[in-house]
Amino acid sequence: METVYKKPRLLNDVTMHYCPGCGHSLVHKLVAEVLEEMGVEERAVGICPVGCAVFAYRYVDIDWIEAAHGRAPACASAVKRLWPDHLVFTYQGDGDLACIGTGETIQALNRGENIAVIFINNAIYGMTGGQMAPTTLMGQKTSTCPYGRQADLHGFPLHITDIAATLEGTCYVTRQAVNNVANVARTKRAIRQAFQNSLDRKGASFVEVVSTCSAGWKMTPEQANQWMADNMLPYYPLGDLKVNGEKK
Amino acid sequence: MIKGTIKVDTDRCKGCNLCAVACPKKIITLSETVNRMGYHYAQQSDNDACTGCAACGIMCPDGCITVFRERL
Incomplete structure (x- = not known):
């Protein structure tokens, strides 16, 4: 009998703390x-965020650093400058990257x-209980905007990935999702491309993964994937925004 | 003919049902009993229909599903 698919060796056997069906896992x-697949686990360094993925270091068996809230790109910059032959990546959520760490993110990408x-x-802010995040959609209800996000009160959703694509320091900017098998395959290719760019020192790579928070959205994982496809994807369309430094 | 089969790590399964949604043959169901975490875990309900396409394994967020395939 041939094994067609199995859990990657680098994913530890511990049960992840994420809710059932979470995109993070x-x-x-x-x-x-x-x-x-790249065989680079010995020279890969990940930077954990603050947010639901704060415990990422427990789950993937490589070296990790836990950064202060939003400061992961700054931390990653230091590691990469000290170890230029290492693969250095940050793993961040929308609250960490697009709100608390907007400055660090844009500056690191721009450098x-x-x-x-x-x-x-x-x-949404998943870990703290489903508060409004910079990326919350217009009209979307969260615990801190129970009547839905309104432009005059809360402003507009932040398109941080589109901003990243305009910066001269980025070489690869893409937006993907993990709601079905085809999109998972595309996301995997995008992550591989970003990691290769880091090893090849081509500049900053930015992979947005449009994901779900079934607990925060108060839905089942199945409903959350459907809601994401119906509501988030029209607002955050999937695809490459920048490849090899060329805007699409 | 190709016959597939899946093995679910029932202790780590959280019963999110995404494997059942992804299965093109719709032969994954959630169990009646629960695991030690209190979740209804995924199980293969039809032993003959599986083609070993691995859609369930790819979609499983927790990496609980191993997919096998054999040529009969």
Whole structure:
């Protein structure tokens, strides 16, 4: 009997603390698969965010650093400058990357640091109980905007990935999702490309993964994937925004 | 003919049902009993229909599913 698919070796056997059906666990698995396929686990350094992925270091068996809230790109810049032959990436959520760490994110990308940034966008602050995030959609209800996000009161959703594509320091900017098998395959390819760019020192790579937060959205994982496809993807369309430094 | 089969790590499964949604043959169901974490875990309900396409394994967020395939 031939084994067609199994859990990547670099993904530890511990049960992840994520809620059932969380996009974080799926992206963790993809990161582990890509690192294993590239054979770079001995010289890969990940930077954990603050947010739901704060415990990422427990789950993927490589070296990790836990950064202060939002400061992961700054931390990654330092590691990459000290160890230029290492693969350095950050793994951040929307609250960490697009709110608390907007400055660090934009500055690190604009400096063209040779790091990969994996950005999980679930339009909500998941860990702290489903508060409004910069990426929350217009009209979306959260615990801090129970009547839905309104432009005059809360402003507009932040398109941080589109901003990243305009910066001269970025070489690869893409937006992917993990709601079905085809999109998972594309996300895996995107992560691999970003990691390769970090190793090749081509500049900063930015991979947004549009994801779900079934607990924060108060839905089942299945409903959350459907809601994401119906509501988030029209607002955050999938595809490459920048490849090899050329805007699409 | 190709026959597939899956093995679910029932202790780590959280019963999110995404494997069942992804299965093109719709032969994954959630168990009646629960695991030690209190979740209804995924199980293969039809032993003959599986083609070993691995869609369930790819979609499993927790990496609980191993997919095998054999040529009969």
